[in-house]
Amino acid sequence: xxxxxxxxxxxxxxxxxxxxxxxxxxxxxxxxxxxxxxxxxxxxxxxxxxxxxxxxxxxxxxxxxxxxxxxxxxxxxxxxxxxxxxxxxxxxxxxxxxxxxxxxxxxxxxxxxxxxxxxxxxxxxxxxxxxxxxxxxxxxxxxxxxxxxxxxxxxxxxxxxxxxxxxxxxxxxxxxxxxxxxxxxxxxxxxxxxxxxxxxxxxxxxxxxxxxxxxxxxxxxxxxxxxxxxxxxxxxxxxxxxxxxxxxxxxxxxxxxxxxxxxxxxxxxxxxxxxxxxxxxxxxxxxxxxxxxxxxxxxxxxxxxxxxxxxxxxxxxxxxxxxxxxxxxxxxxxxxxxxxxxxxxxxxxxxxxxxxxxxxxxxxxxxxxxxxxxxx
Amino acid sequence: xxxxxxxxxxxxxxxxxxxxxxxxxxxxxxxxxxxxxxxxxxxxxxxxxxxxxxxxxxxxxxxxxxxxxxxxxxxxxxxxxxxxxxxxxxxxxxxxxxxxxxxxxxxxxxxxxxxxxxxxxxxxxxxxxxxxxxxxxxxxxxxxxxxxxxxxxxxxxxxxxxxxxxxxxxxxxxxxxxxxxxxxxxxxxxxxxxxxxxxxxxxxxxxxxxxxxxxxxxxxxxxxxxxxxxxxxxxxxxxxxxxxxxxxxxxxxxxxxxxxxxxxxxxxxxxxxxxxxxxxxxxxxxxxxxxxxxxxxxxxxxxxxxxxxxxxxxxxxxxxxxxxxxxxxxxxxxxxxxxxxxxxxxxxxxxxxxxxxxxxxxxxxxxxxxxxxxxxxxxxxxxxxxxxxxxxx
Numbered sequence: 001x002x003x004x005x006x007x008x009x010x011x012x013x014x015x016x017x018x019x020x021x022x023x024x025x026x027x028x029x030x031x032x033x034x035x036x037x038x039x040x041x042x043x044x045x046x047x048x049x050x051x052x053x054x055x056x057x058x059x060x061x062x063x064x065x066x067x068x069x070x071x072x073x074x075x076x077x078x079x080x081x082x083x084x085x086x087x088x089x090x091x092x093x094x095x096x097x098x099x100x101x102x103x104x105x106x107x108x109x110x111x112x113x114x115x116x117x118x119x120x121x122x123x124x125x126x127x128x129x130x131x132x133x134x135x136x137x138x139x140x141x142x143x144x145x146x147x148x149x150x151x152x153x154x155x156x157x158x159x160x161x162x163x164x165x166x167x168x169x170x171x172x173x174x175x176x177x178x179x180x181x182x183x184x185x186x187x188x189x190x191x192x193x194x195x196x197x198x199x200x201x202x203x204x205x206x207x208x209x210x211x212x213x214x215x216x217x218x219x220x221x222x223x224x225x226x227x228x229x230x231x232x233x234x235x236x237x238x239x240x241x242x243x244x245x246x247x248x249x250x251x252x253x254x255x256x257x258x259x260x261x262x263x264x265x266x267x268x269x270x271x272x273x274x275x276x277x278x279x280x281x282x283x284x285x286x287x288x289x290x291x292x293x294x295x296x297x298x299x300x301x302x303x304x305x306x307x308x309x310x311x312x313x314x315x316x317x318x319x320x321x322x323x324x325x326x327x328x329x330x331x332x333x334x335x336x337x338x339x340x341x342x343x344x345x346x347x348x349x350x351x352x353x354x355x356x357x358x359x360x361x362x363x364x365x366x367x368x369x370x371x372x373x374x375x376x
Numbered sequence: 377x378x379x380x381x382x383x384x385x386x387x388x389x390x391x392x393x394x395x396x397x398x399x400x401x402x403x404x405x406x407x408x409x410x411x412x413x414x415x416x417x418x419x420x421x422x423x424x425x426x427x428x429x430x431x432x433x434x435x436x437x438x439x440x441x442x443x444x445x446x447x448x449x450x451x452x453x454x455x456x457x458x459x460x461x462x463x464x465x466x467x468x469x470x471x472x473x474x475x476x477x478x479x480x481x482x483x484x485x486x487x488x489x490x491x492x493x494x495x496x497x498x499x500x501x502x503x504x505x506x507x508x509x510x511x512x513x514x515x516x517x518x519x520x521x522x523x524x525x526x527x528x529x530x531x532x533x534x535x536x537x538x539x540x541x542x543x544x545x546x547x548x549x550x551x552x553x554x555x556x557x558x559x560x561x562x563x564x565x566x567x568x569x570x571x572x573x574x575x576x577x578x579x580x581x582x583x584x585x586x587x588x589x590x591x592x593x594x595x596x597x598x599x600x601x602x603x604x605x606x607x608x609x610x611x612x613x614x615x616x617x618x619x620x621x622x623x624x625x626x627x628x629x630x631x632x633x634x635x636x637x638x639x640x641x642x643x644x645x646x647x648x649x650x651x652x653x654x655x656x657x658x659x660x661x662x663x664x665x666x667x668x669x670x671x672x673x674x675x676x677x678x679x680x681x682x683x684x685x686x687x688x689x690x691x692x693x694x695x696x697x698x699x700x701x702x703x704x705x706x707x708x709x710x711x712x713x714x715x716x717x718x719x720x721x722x723x724x725x726x727x728x729x730x731x732x733x734x735x736x737x738x739x740x741x742x743x744x745x746x747x748x749x750x751x752x753x754x755x756x757x758x759x760x761x762x763x764x765x766x767x768x769x
């Protein structure tokens with residue numbers, strides 16, 4: 001199994017590569033992260049122009065029909081360059097949910113704005129006590145006429161300060177940790193009753209704590225069936241995050257290898273020391289395995305494999321551990337330089353650390369992998 | 377685990393414990409003492425210890441040490457570290473002080489030692505250079521004798537807290553033609569000398585602990601040479617030996633494990649399968665600490681009988697740092713989604729940080745702890761030391 005890219009996929013990859021090489025060098029990224037808003041609307045427009053925001057959506061929905069493989073290609077390149085713009089949040093999470101669950105009217109209303117780059121979205125599912133459990137939802141929604149009214153709080157919502165719209169999970173029935181009774185709602189981020197407290201994340205993004213008080217929301221998908229929808233959404237997100245992690249792992253390995261061939265101590269390059277050679281061989285193996293699982297998962301996402309969700313958890317765990325090992329060692333082998341804000345290595349470390357938290361850490365997912373097997 | 381203490385030592389332990397409880401400045405109890413205190417605040421405890429005569433446990437009595445036994449020194453270290461007190465600046469008290477009273481002349485002892493004890497002088501360490509990390513013997517900073525002065529030119533790096541320093545002790549090359557180890561001298565340089573420039577290095581946790589120090593035609597009086605010219609390597613190795621012994625960090629690890637347990641209890645419901653996993657992971661780390669602590673107590677008992685652990689002390693640096701890295705990683709994991717947030721430096725009270733207080737420093741500690749396996753002789757170097765000097769490989 002090795003994905004042979006089609007001509008279109010190859011074109012997508014090379015055009016993303018070219019765009020990022022020209023406009024997203026490490027110093028350019030640093031300026032974007034340090035800017036007032038913390039991301040670049042100019043880059044976002046460039047992504048739209050290149051068709052990246054349309055890539056995974058079906059042609060019927062106005063997209064390019066690239067599916068999960070196009071997401072993999074884009075995210076792998078984004079991982080290599082540490083892109084901070086909210087592609088996962090807007091395109092993969094929100095776009096994916098709208099395409100999966102939206103009425104024709106909702107699709108026609110929201111997807112074109114996503115594809116043309118004029119609106120930014122994110123998904124607000126995490127709560128103070130939820131940890132990685134999609135069903136642990138205490139935010140409540142009650143029906144009022146044709147609309148719903150939401151009250152509660154969401155936490156650690158990445159890209160919320162940038163977003164125009166939020167997709168919010170809220171409970172329409174049942175107890176706090178029930179699987180049933182959770183529904184999804186589209187909320188205007190600037191609507192009355194929505195309050196944000198913004199902050200920076202370890203990987204140079206922006207996030208917010210969100211409080212919702214009697215906020216109007218529009219139901220997305222069937223009432224009470226939000227958890228199943230979120231699970232499918234998480235599988236797609238994992239596909240994207242794994243590709244991003246693999247891109248970052250590959251860059252860390254190249255940088256470390258290069259450094260070990262040039263850095264001299266004790267009269268020789270440090271790459272000449274066997275203990276470091278073996279370390280870098282293990283980093284190479286970790287990358288190869290992660291790359292293979294990334295492809296395996298993306299292919300399964302394309303074909304809709306029945307064991308998909310279990311595989312997603314497996315890949316999130318295995319690639320998570322691989323990423324942590326490689327990131328640890330890349331910093332270690334760069335010595336003091338690896339600890340500096342100046343060098344890119346530490347920034348890859350931090351992005352991998354974040355990926356390992358988003359949608360569940362490697363320990364959470366290895367357990368879920370085991371439990372889904374036992375349940376089968 | 378405790379040493380079997382004589383009644384006198386037990387009384388001493390109680391005295392230390394009471395003194396800390398009564399005298400440690402409350403204003404030093406901030407979320408992250410290593411980054412959140414001003415220079416003045418971080419010296420408060422130093423001054424209290426100085427007044428008490430306890431600032432320099434290692435030093436002989438004639439130079440201002442308390443005249444403690446090996447066991448008493450260990451008890452003091454254990455109690456201060458368990459209580460979470462900020463240790464006095466190691467570069468001053470543990471590093472340069474002993475070099476000066478062991479190898480310095482009378483004038484140097486008289487000039488520098490009292491100011492180290494009182495906290496009046498803040499010292500930093502000019503060892504590493506961009507091209508000399510693990511391989512310290514290749515330092516290239518040059519000192520050329522010109523009458524009564526050395527003219528020093530070079531670039532030191534990873535200089536911890538140089539932004540506060542009054543003095544820097546430097547390894548400099550005085551004989552470029554000799555073998556690397558034999559052409560090095562140990563020089564004391566006033567940070568206010570013309571030609572000294574400090575440039576901050578910001579690390580991945582966003583903090584400013586380390587610096588580049590540039591030395592450009594800095595004129596250093598020859599009386600600031602410690603010991604003999606070209607013998608600096610001997611003094612440097614002596615100093616690094618002092619650096620390694622206190623690195624087991626049992627007290628610190630124990631404190632952080634206790635904090636971690638509270639976080640796990642608060643964050644992860646007992647019926648969540650992750651709860652049991654955390655308990656198991658924590659228990660494994662506790663056993664690591666227990667084994668290291670038992671080793672430390674065994675070595676202390678040997679030292680009290682006059683047996684020096686020698687290079688085997690490297691194992692404390694290796695395991696102490698690995699254990700603390702594991703704890704910070706597990707703590708970062710325990711706070712779940714809040715691990716995505718990090719406090720902004722310089723710390724401002726107005727900046728918003730999400731999540732419960734106990735998680736606010738988890739991200740920065742996790743990131744900052746990556747340095748532990750790198751600095752003070754990387755753990756790879758420590759393993760080389762044991763391989764060569766202990767195992768004879």
